[in-house]
Amino acid sequence: MKVGKIIGLVFVLVAFIVGMAIGRGGSAGAPVITASSGGASFSGGFRVEGGKVVGSGNAKSVAGPPMTDIVIVVEDGQSIQEAVKNAEPGSTIQVMPGTYKETVYIDKDGIRLIGIIQQGKRAVLDGEGKLNDAILYSGNNIVVENFMITRYKGNGIMSQAGNNWEIRNNIIIDTGVYGIFPQLGQNGVIEHNVVSGIEDAAIYVGMSDNVHVAYNDVFDSVAGIEIENSRHAVVENNYVHNNAGGILAFITPGLPIKTTFDVIIRNNFIVGNNHKNFGAPGSTVSGIPAGTGILIMAADDVIIEGNIISDNKTIGILITDHGHASNVTVDPESEPNADRIMILNNTMINNGYDTLDEIKAIMLTEFKAGAPDIGRVGPSEGSCIINRHRYVTVGVDDFSECEFTNTADIANYLLEPVPAMDIHGEDRGKIAYLGICAGCHTYTGRMVGPSVQIIQALYMDNPEGLAAYITSPVKKRDDYPEMPPQNYLDEKTRLAVAKYMLEVTR
Numbered sequence: 001m002k003v004g005k006i007i008g009l010v011f012v013l014v015a016f017i018v019g020m021a022i023g024r025g026g027s028a029g030a031p032v033i034t035a036s037s038g039g040a041s042f043s044g045g046f047r048v049e050g051g052k053v054v055g056s057g058n059a060k061s062v063a064g065p066p067m068t069d070i071v072i073v074v075e076d077g078q079s080i081q082e083a084v085k086n087a088e089p090g091s092t093i094q095v096m097p098g099t100y101k102e103t104v105y106i107d108k109d110g111i112r113l114i115g116i117i118q119q120g121k122r123a124v125l126d127g128e129g130k131l132n133d134a135i136l137y138s139g140n141n142i143v144v145e146n147f148m149i150t151r152y153k154g155n156g157i158m159s160q161a162g163n164n165w166e167i168r169n170n171i172i173i174d175t176g177v178y179g180i181f182p183q184l185g186q187n188g189v190i191e192h193n194v195v196s197g198i199e200d201a202a203i204y205v206g207m208s209d210n211v212h213v214a215y216n217d218v219f220d221s222v223a224g225i226e227i228e229n230s231r232h233a234v235v236e237n238n239y240v241h242n243n244a245g246g247i248l249a250f251i252t253p254g255l256p257i258k259t260t261f262d263v264i265i266r267n268n269f270i271v272g273n274n275h276k277n278f279g280a281p282g283s284t285v286s287g288i289p290a291g292t293g294i295l296i297m298a299a300d301d302v303i304i305e306g307n308i309i310s311d312n313k314t315i316g317i318l319i320t321d322h323g324h325a326s327n328v329t330v331d332p333e334s335e336p337n338a339d340r341i342m343i344l345n346n347t348m349i350n351n352g353y354d355t356l357d358e359i360k361a362i363m364l365t366e367f368k369a370g371a372p373d374i375g376r377v378g379p380s381e382g383s384c385i386i387n388r389h390r391y392v393t394v395g396v397d398d399f400s401e402c403e404f405t406n407t408a409d410i411a412n413y414l415l416e417p418v419p420a421m422d423i424h425g426e427d428r429g430k431i432a433y434l435g436i437c438a439g440c441h442t443y444t445g446r447m448v449g450p451s452v453q454i455i456q457a458l459y460m461d462n463p464e465g466l467a468a469y470i471t472s473p474v475k476k477r478d479d480y481p482e483m484p485p486q487n488y489l490d491e492k493t494r495l496a497v498a499k500y501m502l503e504v505t506r
């Protein structure tokens with residue numbers, strides 16, 4: 001057979017299959033409409049024993065009530081760090097309006113760091129473009145509320161291996177790499193924060209479980225809200241606009257915790273995320289195509305429901321495996337595909353009007369025209385969608401019809417306060433590694449910093465040298481940001497983490 005004939009035959013076949021697919025959707029007359037108000041509710045994912053979930057409505061308490069009635073007041077001109085140092089575990093520290101130019105480290109449990117807002121005036125943490133982090137904590141049952149945080153180079157609020165946290169009602173502007181960044185923790189709430197101008201993710205949930213991200217206003221950042229290597233997360237009622245990518249559920253390969261699943265993204269406003277991607281070149285987020293509303297990469301069991309997704313120029317929802325993502329080194333230990341993605345009713349308007357050539361090319365193979373709302377590349381098993389006729393889609397024709405229409409059965413995935421994580425015991429090296437270093441270093445590839453494999457080659461038998469470097473890092477690589485000093489960790493922990501970093505094998 002001549003090549004032309006073969007191509008002709010393939011076209012006929014494809015047209016036939018596409019025709020069948022359209023036929024199945026009911027091309028003759030009005031399509032079948034699946035209403036989400038009645039119908040079955042999704043009830044998969046996490047189930048709390050006895051069906052107990054903490055709080056409903058829009059202020060969730062997972063840190064539990066104050067452990068003591070000690071209240072310490074910090075006045076303008078005094079030091080917050082000094083107050084933390086002198087505080088008993090379980091104390092409430094109230095910070096009066098004023099400007100505080102410092103980094104606050106908390107390594108005690110039960111500290112409630114509460115900014116006092118008086119007639120609109122807040123306690124402002126100002127890093128003056130010089131300090132790395134505003135608030136770093138490694139305790140459990142921590143509450144951070146009502147601050148204004150600006151001009152830091154590293155993180156606004158970072159939690160490093162702590163459980164039961166509440167980060168609420170903070171305004172975070174232009175603070176470097178991550179705005180709000182809980183790393184390695186269970187049972188946390190991030191709500192009512194306003195976060196903007198962040199070079200990586202404005203809200204970045206890393207390697208955590210049972211997380212609730214709600215009612216936040218997130219804009220002008222590279223990634224709006226990122227759920228990464230985490231499980232049992234609800235992201236709801238957020239306003240996510242003018243970022244390069246809006247809401248992301250990811251597996252970043254090369255991190256020690258390898259999965260992301262049971263994520264519900266619902267009732268968010270995901271609007272005009274067309275900001276130029278200003279992520280550090282080579283970093284994972286710099287690979288996000290600007291103009292993406294929701295991006296699912298390799299995560300499983302993700303439900304997308306009730307969002308208003310509009311004016312995202314590349315695409316409204318993009319589902320990808322690791323193989324098709326840019327700036328990602330495949331990790332043989334992470335399952336690379338985005339499986340069981342469930343797209344329920346969403347309001348999608350004016351997305352995909354200036355999309356990528358790659359997406360256009362796939363559309364051509366499916367004989368589709370127009371601006372894509374939803375696209376999928378790479379394998380995806382067990383995924384489903386309802387009311388697919390409403391959208392211009394690519395790569396989702398083989399998604400089944402979902403067996404449920406809403407997630408009303410799941411208020412959240414939060415728990416009563418869970419036991420504290422022990423950060424000072426034998427595992428301190430491992431916990432510091434997971435809780436701190438893995439925020440910027442993966443085993444296999446470049447994240448914010450170089451890969452652990454490269455570091456292992458540099459410091460093979462020299463944990464002391466590594467510990468010395470992290471105590472006061474010097475700038476080594478022109479195309480990387482500076483590494484923030486880890487001198488807030490005690491000497492024992494620095495050596496333990498150095499040893500651990502040199503030992504890990506994945």
Ligand code: HEC
Pocket residue numbers: 154177432433436437438439440441448449450455458459466469470474475476477478480481482483484486497498501
């Ligand atoms: C906020 C991000 C961040 C965190 C957190 C972080 N690093 Fe880094 N790290 C970097 C960056 C960026 C570089 C590259 C710096 C350079 O080349 O100038 C780096 C470089 C390094 C190097 C290479 C030094 C050399 O001689 O080339 C080591 C070792 C290292 N980090 C260890 C650690 C350890 C251990 C931790 C956890 C305690 C850690 N890092 C946490 C960002 C981070």
